[in-house]
Amino acid sequence: MIIDDRLATVLRTPLAGAPGTRTQVRQLIDLLDRQPDSQWTTAHDDALAQLGARLESLPQHDQARIAAEANLRSPRLVAHLAEASPRVAAAALSAARLTDAQWLALIPALSPMARGLLRHRRDMGRDRTSEPARLLARLGVGDSPLPLPDDYEPVAVPPVLRVVGHDSLAPADDTPTPSPALPPRVAEEVQGISAIVRRIEAFRRNRAATAAQILTDSEAARAHPHLPFADGFAPPALTAIDITLDPAGEIVSAEGGAAAML
Structure with missing residues (x-):
């Protein structure tokens, strides 16, 4: 009596990382795929569960590649792999040979x-x-699309053509179009607003000119500093003085800027 213990031997083999897992998964798929349905036992069900656990431990691309490389001929194995992720299921169903x-x-x-x-x-x-x-x-x-009814007749849609004449190619007139006249009340409001705007602009220009003049005077003052408490302007020149003399020729009274000095 010959006992086939290859399945048990594969399951007892310790896993050696990802390469060992991939090798064991391929071996389990090969052994289960060869098992006829009439000879399927509970041991094969346990091996199928172990196959699923080992397959899920691998990356998705490894799972899909292993499933695509197997020429699956067992309906049980195809049904099991069809319940995996869509990527693995698509590879298994595409490689199935039922x-x-x-x-x-x-x-x-x-x-x-x-x-x-x-x-x-x-x-x-x-x-x-x-x-x-x-x-x-x-x-x-x-x-596939829905079937068409028996009495369906396609309707031809005529193409839409646009005829361009010579008039449409004439150069555009650059003459500005006059604006429509405004009502009197609206015109007065517009004129009043325009006057206010002009006054604001004039005020801004004058303020800018004044600020520029102040800045110029400040720069000139920094260039020619004055002594402390000195007047900013030179005193006017003395050009005349009014005096009154007595018969002896002495000054009796004086008027003018220098009268105090006499």
């Missing part, structure tokens, strides 16, 4: 997501004559 009878038995048990992924297969998405493709169509899976 017969039409196996697909017909498997498709109703698949999730809506997995059924939708099947339409990307060439034997189901484009070839609508196969039994699995017709089953998918009956289940509402497909991306």
Whole structure:
């Protein structure tokens, strides 16, 4: 009596990091894929669960690559991988090599997501004559447009042409268009506002000129400083003085800026 313990041997092998996990996942897929449904036991169910746990420990791109490289012929294994992430499920369903009878038995048990992924297969998405493709169509899976009614007649839409004449190519007139006349009351308000604006602008100009003059005088003062308490302007020149003399020639009275000095 020969006992096949290859599955148990693979499961007992200790994992050696990511490379060892990838190798063990490939070995489990190969062994489970060869197992006929008639000889499937609880040990294979346990191995399938261990396969799922080890597969989930790998990155998504590694999972998808391993599933795409396997030529899956076991409906049980295909159904298990179809419940994984969309990326892994798409790779597994694309690599599956099942017969039409196996697909017909498997498709109703698949999730809506997995059924939708099947339409990307060439034997189901484009070839609508196969039994699995017709089953998918009956289940509402497909991306084809709705059928047109029998009495549908396409309506031709005439093209819209724009005829451009010579008049439309004439140069534009640059003459300004006169503004419409305003009502008297509105015109008075506009004139009043314009006058206010002009006065404000004149005030700003005068203020700017005054500020500039003050700045110029300040600069000149800094260039020629005065002594403390000195007047800012020179005293006027003495040009005349009024005096009154007596017969002896002495000054009796004086008027003018220098009278105090006499």
